[in-house]
Amino acid sequence: MNQPLLNITNLTVKFPTRFGEFTAIDDVSLTIQPGEIHGLVGESGAGKSTIGAAIIGLLQSPGYIANGHVQLMDVDLRKLSPADYHRLRGNRISMIFQDPQTSLNPLLTIADQLVETIQQHTPMSDSDARDHAIQLLDETGIPNPACRIDSYPHQFSGGMRQRVVIALALCTNPELIIADEPTTALDVAVQKQILQLIQQLASQRKVGFLLITHDIGVIAEITHRVTVLRNGRVMEAGETAQVLGAPTHEYTQALMAAVPRLNTKLDRFHNIVKDDPSAEEEDEWDVPGASAQFASDWLLGKRNTESKTDVPSTHPILEVNNLDVIFYSNQPSWFRKRTGFQALNNISFKAEQGKTLGVVGESGSGKSTLAKAIVGLVDPATGTLSFDGEALPPGSKRSRQHPSRRRIQMVFQDPYSSLNNRRSVEAILTEPLKLYGHGGRNLDSRKLAASVLDLVEMPQRSLTKYPHQFSGGQRQRIAVARALIAQPEFLICDEPTSALDVSIQAQMLNLLKDLQTEFGLSILFISHNLAVVRQMADTVVVLKDGEMVEYAESETFFTSPQAEYSQLLLNETPSLALLE
């Protein structure tokens, strides 16, 4: 075997903190050959990006490399002076960042950024550099590059921007590119194209890629070899097909079990990764009498008194008929007719009692707008909504006291911004009780809040804490608890797991399923991730540019999609099929 392009041995990275040193990367070794795509996979906090930063020499201070070697071909990177290192950056090692929306300077044209980078490393006249830049844009698949080069980043779509980013990373002909979650912010169709581009560059230009991602599907699709990381340590490494297909390490096995498959539906995820036990130093602190059983009795009790007849209602819980939503440009003018953007066009569907309706589509397809129209945050232009057999007035005409305000609850995508950081969990959880006047004065709201926390598998002690003290997955549990305490019948989950790691996602999906079986909740589950929707939904609605392209039973949809777009979407979702 010839000399590897990149050779990392026993790399250890430490961050000094007030409480002593924190070892972010612990004794990691990996090698990359020219033209190899090497996957680095792990959940958040595993230290993936730190390895990338250590290679390119841009570790966030005060972090430092405590031990180990980083060797690029014949150069020992750790022995370079800062100035030499900086010359090497861009020249021999380059980087691609996660979000193309933020990785280009918004105030400079593409030409400015490309030409500057090219001239930084090779002396070249302005016009030569520009020609080279145009050629690179062409290579990365930007149509009409001679014209587009003078555009600003905001004038490109997300996928095109990521191509520009790749062109920028390529423009000095580096040997190694560190791609940090290069497709996470992109839609599946675009993701597929970008991954193909990366594959093409690796095979044609013999560029080595270190592909950092949490998406096992992406890893399975294009990497040659993979390193699985957890808490800064290598768990398992080797050929991709072997590591992911027949994992030997316990963690890899658990991780793979948590990945939702596109081709099968599981009733529950089994054998998933437990939270790191060291993170929980819980001493027992319980509210007297609070228990999951209490919460579940309370939630069920309400239901029984409400529906006096035991006959299950036959009508759908939510019916949407010919719904149109139009957004007008925010400055209405006196002189011109208002032109609007049609976010939803003629949407009709029914959600059944106690079932899950999945809504899928790419970004901008109107998924979230649909959710907002139902909860009344957005007014439909035309069309009707009915909830549990009764007409549901549009948001601005729906009174605050309207019963649907309680009966429909929502769980948002980003658990970091959907909980108020200034309020304790207790205040967050008991607010719905006061708001909806539940249970009168006799109700011990604290006991109930603690019980509901228990129900969503959170320690009762959490009541006294604040949202910032929790991880993303825990916060999302709190958000679910907040929705539950309103005793909803219909739960809208808008991408509830897309900000979470796979193992946490699996726990979350299990939780939602359990709650559904126990309380007969009806769920509207919005997601761009088809594999997740497959696990959850009984019926699927596919949206594209505000139009409904397909509305079918989940199993029918996934086994034989009718609309061309649905087939395309299913096709482009990275799957683990290659491994099986």
Added chain:
Amino acid sequence: MLTFIARRLFQSLFVMLAVSLLAFTLFRFVGDPVAQMVGQETSIEDRERIREELGLNDPVHEQFFRFSKNLVTANFGYSYRTRQPIGEMILSRLPATLELGFFSLIISLLVGIPAGVYTAIKTGFLSTTLLITTLVGISIPTFVIGIALIYVFGVQLNVLPVFGRGETVQLGWWKTNYLTVDGWRSLILPAVTLGIYQLTLTMRLVRSEMQDVIKTDYIKFAMARGINYRSVYLHHAFRNTLVPVITIVGLQFGGIIAFSIVTESVFQWPGMGLLFLDSIRYVDIPVMSVYLVLIAFIFVLINLLVDILYFVIDPRVRDRRQGA
């Protein structure tokens, strides 16, 4: 761009209308204008005659219309105190204030921006010193700084003049300090006094904006591409800090011109602030209301300028405005 400016001007019209209504109310209803014009021995008949002559018995809306028309045609009326036309009084004072304000703005930008960029990028003794000394500058009231400067440079060292404009050159109606050595020397102390607050503000704003920008992906990406540090900081990062900085600097500049009163009175600088102060002392209401309208006009003008600068700096604003 032109339609955008036209729209802004149209909006400004309403602002000016509202301010002139306020100024009119001040002029017409704070005290009795006639009582302030005439002596105690004027008979009731004479007062009534003056009232009729001045049109104070006309309906209020007609009076307001006349007031606005006079403002638009630059017919500002006469001062109660000096009996001079207000237009002339303000014109003779305006250059002094504008020159002082402009020079202090330049000082604050020339020192504040580089200091802000420096303290954002580097940490160390110089950074800390800069931050602490300017903190002192911002927490001491202007008049104390002025007096301290007078004491040190005027009284103890005796190197700089401490009051008045010194030698000036007449350019048409504009009297300027900028063309004589003595004029510049006279300008230094008041301009430093006036600029020091703005300097600290600019510096701290540039610093915090810059620190935010440096954390963004596009700066990390520029670093990862090996762009030299100078260009990363000055070309890539600094431009991105400008939009909020311009907003605040613009508003502050308006403030400097409008409220340089304290500085002008400490240094006996014959500008509009001093004029305003005298007018308040003698309840010279016509001057006060014209001053009010003029200051509003300056603010509107500066804001327009700030908006145009956004346009130049940020291509996203350009597209959005054109689209809308």
